[in-house]
Amino acid sequence: MKIEIRPVERSEVVDYLKVLPYVNGLPNWEPAPSPGYGGPGAWPPPRPPATPRQLDVWAAEVMDDHFHSQAAFVDGKLVGGSAMLSLAITVPGLRTVPFGGVTATAVLATHRRRGLLRGMMQAMFDEALARGEPLAALSASEGSIYGRFGFSPATMRTRWELERGEVRFIDSAIPAGSLELVDAAAARQAWPQIHEQARQRRIGELTPQPGQWGRLSDEAGGTDGPMRYVLHRDVDGNLDGVANFRLPWSPVLEHTGTLIVEGLQAVTPDAYRALWMLLTDFDLTRKVVAPSRPRDEPLRWMLRNPRALRITRQSDNLWLRILDLPGALTARAYDTTAELTFAIEDDSMCPHNAGVWRLAVSPEGSTCTRTDMRPDLTLDIQSLSSLYLGGMSAAVLAGAGRIRAQRVSAVADLARVFRVDPEPFNSFGF
Structure with a gap:
């Protein structure tokens, strides 16, 4: 058996993608309730296998300068793949430090436990060090895999819920500034501006991948309902907050009237409070669910009853590895x-x-x-x-x-x- 670990060539990118579970419509996360998903189930249903056209589109995206692939070949056949993205993270002191973000990783079930993943990790670590990246990081799809390569949880996230009828703000005055419901095109422009300001103020925040918000759409996806978008501007008209939310339909009575906040960032206290005041009192809703939020959410301390905000799930978020x-x-x-x-x-x-x-x-x-x-x-x-x-x-x-x-x-x-x-x-x- 001949094993080779090396970057993929352009002609091999589709074969690399076919190794990845999500490309084949297979499970790509451990079967446990996730704070990152706002629906009633543990995760959304698996997607169907990628079409040839999707593979061609993804292959073009993979071969850019910030995507550093590694693949495992056994007797000339590509049986495993992984990659690092060259990104940056805000560290204590609000400094920006480059890191290698491990992503798109899998080994075919027929070739596991042969050291192939370790070989790809070692190659990626060596390349990251050569690029001057002192850290590596990932989101762990399975909690038992990555500790043996030196990764460990460094940030946490929670999913919380509250009943609309229980929401009473200590300060009920309307914050300064204005709110505006907008379409996906406006949200695609707003998110990079707000996130860059927020990233410079919050330890742990990451620089985005190219096109991070490019797939925001006004179209509905199944029963999830279309994404909706709201902006906040200060009294001078400067953008200082943005949020994405859904109002999914459900045939089950207990799940109706749920508003899911898929993302919210604000760079001023007024924007933060105004956005949450709107989203927790939206007409014809009963419950608000916010997946993937920080443990120290300030909203709890704005409520007359702090227990109204109930954490329903919690897990590790970013796993870090010092190189x-x-x-x-x-x-x-x-x-x-x-x-x-x-x-x-x-x-x-x-x-x-x-x-x-x-x-x-x-x-x-x-x-x-x-x-x-x-x-x-x-x-x-x-x-x-x-x-x-x-x-x-x-x-x-x-x-x-x-x-x-x-x-x-x-x-x-x-x-x-x-x-x-x-x-x-x-x-x-x-």
Whole structure:
């Protein structure tokens, strides 16, 4: 058996796509309730297999400069594929750091457990490091797969629901500015403007892929109903908020009258409150469902009854992987002055990360260098990757045995150095 791992050539792109489950109409996410879906089921029904025309369109999209493919060939047959997108993420200090976003990954069921996925991951890690990307990230379709490659959850998301009749705002005054219902063409122009402003203000937000909002449409999709769009402008007419929502039809009485907020971003408090005041009091609706929202949603604290906003699902969102440890740790900022010495015992895929490191941080800057000093604590690369954006608890990871302290208060110092407020969040995946 001859195994070859390499990028796909243009003539092989359709074969690469045919390896991917969603292209074949097969399940491409674990069968569990998802915060990312606003419907009553766990996920939308699988789509039919792609047509030759769709394959040709997708193949053209794949071969652009930011899409870095890898494929696994066994005896000359393409049996596995993956890719990295060159994107960027907002990190603590509101700095922008490049990363490789792992996407479109699969190995044929007939060729699993032969090290093919590991081989493709290793090739992508090596290429990302060569491009100067100190981080890799992904949205995990199955929670048990990617930890062995060094990935670990770094952001969380929730799905919440509330009954319209329970919504009472503490401040019922109408915020300054104006709301406007618009069509998909206007929304396609508004989203890039708003997201770029929001991304620069929220740790964890990502730069969009080319054409991120290009598929927004006014057409209905099955029983989902057409997407609707609303904009908010401040008193000077400047765009400062946008939301997408649906009013799906259902033959089941308990699911009727549901408004699903598919996306909402605002860059001013007035825009945020005005959009939610509209969406939680829409005529002829009974329930509002908002999938894929941050855990620290400010809306809860605007309500007279905070319990009206009920979290019905929660899961990890972005999984992060540090590829270049000193490069990543010095790329983010820190609010405190401290020194920590820590050990990474092993990192088989990025062995340059293993060893003992001295991290010295202050609001003015940071350094991360190798040292012969005795470490204050020992942790694995997965735990450090989870801590990196500042949204995970060092104490919880220590309680799980993922961090071992050799000095009293070392875990508390680690938490103080990395934690941020508000939590990191990414409003979309890739």
